[in-house]
Amino acid sequence: MNREQAWQAATAWMGTLADLDGAAAVLEWDRETIMPPGAADARGAQLATLAGLRHRHLLDEGVEEALAVIAESDDPWQVASARIAARDRDRARRVPESLVRALTEQSSRTVAVWTEARGRGDVAAWLAELEPLVALTREQAAALADGGDPYDALIDLYEPGTTYAMLEPVLSDLAQRVRPLVDALAGAGGPPLPNGPWDDATQMALAADIARDIGFDERRGLVGRTAHPVTMGLGPGDTRLSTRVDTADPLSSIMALLHEGGHALYDQGIPDDRRRTLAGDAPSLGAHESQSRFWENHVGRSAAFWERLAPSVAAAFPDAAAGLTPADYLRALNRVERQPIRVESDEVTYDLHIVLRTRLERQIITGGMEPADLPAAFDEGLAELLGITPATPAEGAMQDIHWAAGIFGYFPTYTLGNLYAAQLADAAEATVGPIAEVLASDGTAPLLAFLRDRVHRHGRTMETPELMRQATGEDLTAGPFVAHLERTYSTASVS
């Protein structure tokens, strides 16, 4: 089999994977947007069948030789495709089907109990299902780790190429530098915007305008609405993002749009002709999150952006927005407060929540901590990092769905996104000029061009640490992010 034949065989094989992934994404988008409630079971069965066919196709032995040939190619897309294929096939083989099924079933059960028990703070009911789930997850981690670090094996599912040993010093440095910032800034920020009402359909139209303005191509995607904002790639030429609408607060929709818009621009920036290969995607969740956070925090929380946007908001909402200045929006956005719930946290305190979860789940997977120890350890950790104590388990260790869903190793990707976004913002400023000046003179296009060049067009040809090193000139570091917080939340901007 020569190189060309091998690449042809490999792309046919990868094309089927891409088609199955795209089809599943269509089913999921439909489910999140318009599916009638009576279809829930049928949709679950359809997705399970597609997943089963994907699994079988992933392990197809007939492609082995082709993958071996392209691994020796000098085309980085071929090499990366072979590397990712080998890793995915290896993972699928390591975890026996019986364990996959047990994990799926136990996590469904745990989520169901968690959903119901969280409200009444029933820690015992939650732990009764979490304990067997953690046991299965440890088994999965050990199978994946093959003698290596089990927690690293789980991180690797979401953030390939990054280990706890790389993360730990950066997270510690981050926590140490953010804690005094929180002391200085807690209570900063202005009042929320007036209640409006801010018309629902007008907010959706404004969201679509903002998406277009930052460079989203509507011929190759669309803006929808869901209860929880989301971005999905349904295949080349079909990138969909959603926002939510709160008629009492337009900032909810605008900031969700910018966040998902960052993900969507990344998805649209992957070269179309690579999309049917395994390398035609983002290399990790942290890399993806770096894009959403770039637009949300480094563009969306800047005075220059609101100078541009405020007139559009005023035109769309002549009554509700009457008299509001760019500074009013910024102050309403950039509030800082100590509170226990991660998903409601502001940009300054958010990563302290992630530091806590990362340390705890590391302990659970490799440090001998048992689920029963989680509630107290969580409360202690929050007190130490943020100086507050949860009033109820629902504000403490029970607050997130992740662990109940058997998802360990995912939390760090949120903070990686924040740190990489800040490193990228610094690199963008060094390359195209200060973001404030660029926005004022040329709009967002130069920023998108920078991200396209340094990040998007490379797909998954490098793992994230290398991609970001090349894009920013630096290894992972908390410095740029902390400097960004200091600038953004300086007394000048939040007073």
Add this chain to the structure above:
Amino acid sequence: MNREQAWQAATAWMGTLADLDGAAAVLEWDRETIMPPGAADARGAQLATLAGLRHRHLLDEGVEEALAVIAESDDPWQVASARIAARDRDRARRVPESLVRALTEQSSRTVAVWTEARGRGDVAAWLAELEPLVALTREQAAALADGGDPYDALIDLYEPGTTYAMLEPVLSDLAQRVRPLVDALAGAGGPPLPNGPWDDATQMALAADIARDIGFDERRGLVGRTAHPVTMGLGPGDTRLSTRVDTADPLSSIMALLHEGGHALYDQGIPDDRRRTLAGDAPSLGAHESQSRFWENHVGRSAAFWERLAPSVAAAFPDAAAGLTPADYLRALNRVERQPIRVESDEVTYDLHIVLRTRLERQIITGGMEPADLPAAFDEGLAELLGITPATPAEGAMQDIHWAAGIFGYFPTYTLGNLYAAQLADAAEATVGPIAEVLASDGTAPLLAFLRDRVHRHGRTMETPELMRQATGEDLTAGPFVAHLERTYSTASVS
């Protein structure tokens, strides 16, 4: 393998087919409603991959023994599932993959040329692609027929259990009895409704109201909009129908809704717990069309229905509908005219178009007629049946997409739908009382209950001729349909 094991194995196998069909339907619904234009190629690839996986799964040899066991069951759902499985597997084996691919490619080419050549009446360009397509279709028909009648083999793809020998005398009888009706009625009917405008969103809301009113369950489906109205079953609990909106004419949307509503009620009437078997569907397109035509023509063209609906239209459109009476709507609906285009034809002339096409395609497939003979034969046939001559090829043999798409044997199902609908309407009147009285006193519910009992709940356990014989007490016949036309278009109702 005992019966229970066999049924378990067979339902697992059929469940995967049902999941793949449902997933493909989701992809198609999405494509028809919201898919961005840039996704066309990717969606085509996804659907092709699902079709390929379905084909492979259909031919899975592992299920052979289980199918043989359930074929001997005394449960009609098991027997029917085995029968349909055997037929589908036999068909898939008979037509070699190279022929399937050649047909797909040649029909794509022919549709592309037809789309472009029809407007300028370029018969030669159309024929140049139609000729090889007809050659391939004859090859397909011969492969499927296995020594039997090739045109019957094509009909069987859409209308299993029905043959040309069963159809021909009924179509001839129909043509003979409808031609004098056309002579008597041409020009009958009233003026169209005033131009409105009839607000777009209000029409969509009214369409949803009508769907609910005739018994459509919105928890298990939804009403959308597409350029060409359509109904799709996306799986148990997920039946979707669409309508179109013409802001100059609300009847367009209402009649499309009733037509698709008939299909959708049928789909929702298939027992959910049978949906993942091959018997959990309608037995043929004609059976499906009988339901759409029942609601469109036997309910929607009745004075009693418009007595019910007119107040809702007036409430929704206080300006546009001011002063309109039920009779005004009926007269605007029930116009009769001789004109060459099938899809724009009224209820009286419509089936003469189908008679013509059925005779022509029978000649093409088994009678030695060549595509080059089609234009003249079409014009002659239309003159004979309807007394008019097409002014251009676009009004003649080139008007429909079917033949260009390689679809032969499908046309008769439209007329089968009309005839069965009339037979069912007579049976309903004999069972629950005159439709006019039922609508006036109890609304549409007794009619739906009748159709559920006689048609929907049986799924595909019988072939259509037997299903309709049991439902109506008669074999296929044109009598009830002609009588319906005479009643509906009598001078009293159309003056």
